[in-house]
Amino acid sequence: MTTIKKKVLSDIEIAQQSTLLPIVDIAKKIGLTEDDVELYGKYKGKISFESIHKLKDHSEGKLILVTSINPTPAGEGKSTVTVGLGDALNRLNKETIIAMREPSLGPTMGIKGGATGGGYSQVLPMEDINLHFTGDIHAISTANNALAALVDNHIHQGNELNIDQRRVVWKRSIDMNDRSLRQIIVGLGGPVQGVPREDGFDISVASEIMAVLCLSQSIGELRKRLGQMVVAYNRIKQPVTVEDLGVEGALTxxxxxxxxxxxxxxxxxxxxxxxxxxxxxxxxGCNSVMATKTALKLADYVVTESGFGADLGAEKFLNIKARAAGKSPDAVVLVATIRALKMHGGQSKEDLQIENLPALEKGLSNLKKHMETLEQFNVPFVIAINKFRADSDHEIHALIKWCENQNKKVSLTDVWAKGGEGGVDLAQKVLEEIEGNKKEFSPLYELSDSLQVKIETIAKKVYGASGVEYTVKARKQLEEFETRGWGVLPICMAKTQYSLSDDPAKLGRPENFTITIRELKPKIGAGFIVALTGEVMTMPGLPKKPAAFGMDVDEDGRAIGLF
Structure with a gap:
C-alpha cells in the first residue's frame, strides 16, 4: 500500500489560505467602535488618539513577555510562540491581545525573513505587515532624513549654531541592509552642493527616532523627546539638539x-x-509603549515579545522599557528549541535532523544562563519548548526532564502546526505562574549608578563576562557623558545576538571572556546611552544569497516567497 505524504504548507501558503475578518469586527471584540479605528484598507487599522485618551481611566491587564535563548540559524520561533500563546489564552476565554514589533525590510529581504510568526500562529495580513504595512517605518526614515537634510542645510546657510562639521553625529537612514552606506562623503561638487563632510547610514530601525516613537506615550512627549535628540557638537564641543535647530515640530x-x-x-x-x-x-528591541499600554487597557492579558535572546531584548525590556512604561511583566516565557540547543552544543546545522543527546545536553548551558538572568530580575517564568518535526522523543524527554530537575515549569508547545490548540498547556502554566508566584520585579541596576557600573552590571550579570575593557575613546566618553549629566540614563548595549559574549562565534555559555566597549552614543531623546561592543554594526549587510532572490508576485498581486 502506497502512503501519500501530505504536503507541508509554507507560512505564506497558510496565510494566503486563511480567512480574515474585517478589522472593524476585530476592533469590536476589544470594545472599540468603527469610529475608533482609522482604516488602512479592509484588514488593517490604526487606533485613534481620541479612543486611546478615552481609555486612560481603565484598569490594566496582566503583561506576559516572551523571550528566548540566543538565536541560531536553526530558528527559535519566538514570534510564533508569542502568537500561539495569545491564541491559546483566547481559547481559554481569557481576553487577550498580542503586542508585537513591525518587521524591517532589511532582514525580510536579507536572511532572517519576516516577523509575523509562522505556520498556524501568524498575524495577518502577513504580506502587508512584512512589507510596507501602514508606512510607519517609512515615516521614521523620512523624519530621520529630513533632520539630516536640515542639519546640512543649516551648516550650508551660514551655520548660526557654529556646528563643527567634523562632529555631526546624526546619520541618514534607510530600511534596508546596505553595507556600502556605512561610511560615505556628502557635499561633494563645489560650494553650491553644500559643505563636504563624512557621513553614513544606519538602518532605519536603529534610528533614534524609532526608539523615541516607541517610548513616547503622547504627541507632546514625542515632540519633547525629538527636541532632546543630539545631532552634532559645536566648535567648543557643546551638544547641538533638534530643539536648538527649531525643527522638532516639523518632525512631530x-x-x-x-x-x-x-x-x-x-x-x-x-x-x-x-x-x-x-x-x-x-x-x-521592544514594540511601542503606546501599543503595549493601549492593549493593557483593552484586555485582561497582553502577550508581547522582545527581540533576540534574553541577554538583549529581555534585558532591555526590563531595564529600559519597563521603566518608561511604568509596567513590568507579570510573567515571562523563555523559548528554546532542541535544534538551537544542539547548535549551541556544537552540532552543525546540516546535521540537526540527527538525534544527538550529547550536543543537546552541552547546549543546555545557554538555556541555563538565560534562566539565571531572569531569576536576577525576580520575574516568574515558564520555559516553552517550541516543537519542530525532527525533534526525537528521546530529545524531547531529556529536555523536559532537565527543566523539571531545575524546578521550572516547562511546556512542549506545538503552535506552528496546531495554532492556539498547541499552546493551551503553555497558557495554563503561564496563568498558574501569574496567579501563584507573586514576585516583586527588580531591575538589575539603579539609574543613579554610574554609566560604567551599569555597563559592567549587564556584562557580568547578564552575559557572564569576567570583565569589561574600554577603548580610549569610550573611556573619554564615559567621563564626558557623566559631566554632561547623562549618567542617570539607562544603558542600551549593542552586541551580537548570536553569543552571550561580543564574539558571534562563541556559542553555548562562554566563560572567562571580556566585553569590549568601543564607543558610546548619546540617545538623549530616547533616554538611554548606547554602548557599542565588539564589531557590531548599526547598518547590517546582506548575505551572499539574500532572501529577496526567492521573492516575486503573481498576476493577481499575491506575494510569492515571503517567509
Whole structure:
C-alpha cells in the first residue's frame, strides 16, 4: 500500500489560505467602535488618539513577555510562540491581545525573513505587515532624513549654531541592509552642493527616532523627546539638539500618524497590535509603549515579545522599557528549541535532523544562563519548548526532564502546526505562574549608578563576562557623558545576538571572556546611552544569497516567497 505524504504548507501558503475578518469586527471584540479605528484598507487599522485618551481611566491587564535563548540559524520561533500563546489564552476565554514589533525590510529581504510568526500562529495580513504595512517605518526614515537634510542645510546657510562639521553625529537612514552606506562623503561638487563632510547610514530601525516613537506615550512627549535628540557638537564641543535647530515640530508632524498603534489579527482572529520595530542587537528591541499600554487597557492579558535572546531584548525590556512604561511583566516565557540547543552544543546545522543527546545536553548551558538572568530580575517564568518535526522523543524527554530537575515549569508547545490548540498547556502554566508566584520585579541596576557600573552590571550579570575593557575613546566618553549629566540614563548595549559574549562565534555559555566597549552614543531623546561592543554594526549587510532572490508576485498581486 502506497502512503501519500501530505504536503507541508509554507507560512505564506497558510496565510494566503486563511480567512480574515474585517478589522472593524476585530476592533469590536476589544470594545472599540468603527469610529475608533482609522482604516488602512479592509484588514488593517490604526487606533485613534481620541479612543486611546478615552481609555486612560481603565484598569490594566496582566503583561506576559516572551523571550528566548540566543538565536541560531536553526530558528527559535519566538514570534510564533508569542502568537500561539495569545491564541491559546483566547481559547481559554481569557481576553487577550498580542503586542508585537513591525518587521524591517532589511532582514525580510536579507536572511532572517519576516516577523509575523509562522505556520498556524501568524498575524495577518502577513504580506502587508512584512512589507510596507501602514508606512510607519517609512515615516521614521523620512523624519530621520529630513533632520539630516536640515542639519546640512543649516551648516550650508551660514551655520548660526557654529556646528563643527567634523562632529555631526546624526546619520541618514534607510530600511534596508546596505553595507556600502556605512561610511560615505556628502557635499561633494563645489560650494553650491553644500559643505563636504563624512557621513553614513544606519538602518532605519536603529534610528533614534524609532526608539523615541516607541517610548513616547503622547504627541507632546514625542515632540519633547525629538527636541532632546543630539545631532552634532559645536566648535567648543557643546551638544547641538533638534530643539536648538527649531525643527522638532516639523518632525512631530511627519510622525503624527506613525505614533498610532496598528490593529491587525491572527489566523484565529485574535486582536494584535503591531507597532514599532527597533532591533534588539543595536537598539532597545521592544514594540511601542503606546501599543503595549493601549492593549493593557483593552484586555485582561497582553502577550508581547522582545527581540533576540534574553541577554538583549529581555534585558532591555526590563531595564529600559519597563521603566518608561511604568509596567513590568507579570510573567515571562523563555523559548528554546532542541535544534538551537544542539547548535549551541556544537552540532552543525546540516546535521540537526540527527538525534544527538550529547550536543543537546552541552547546549543546555545557554538555556541555563538565560534562566539565571531572569531569576536576577525576580520575574516568574515558564520555559516553552517550541516543537519542530525532527525533534526525537528521546530529545524531547531529556529536555523536559532537565527543566523539571531545575524546578521550572516547562511546556512542549506545538503552535506552528496546531495554532492556539498547541499552546493551551503553555497558557495554563503561564496563568498558574501569574496567579501563584507573586514576585516583586527588580531591575538589575539603579539609574543613579554610574554609566560604567551599569555597563559592567549587564556584562557580568547578564552575559557572564569576567570583565569589561574600554577603548580610549569610550573611556573619554564615559567621563564626558557623566559631566554632561547623562549618567542617570539607562544603558542600551549593542552586541551580537548570536553569543552571550561580543564574539558571534562563541556559542553555548562562554566563560572567562571580556566585553569590549568601543564607543558610546548619546540617545538623549530616547533616554538611554548606547554602548557599542565588539564589531557590531548599526547598518547590517546582506548575505551572499539574500532572501529577496526567492521573492516575486503573481498576476493577481499575491506575494510569492515571503517567509
Amino acid at each position: 508632524l511627519l510622525l503624527k500618524d506613525a505614533l498610532k498603534p496598528n490593529l491587525v489579527q491572527t489566523i484565529e482572529h485574535s486582536p494584535a497590535l503591531i507597532h514599532g520595530g527597533p532591533f534588539a542587537n543595536i537598539a532597545h
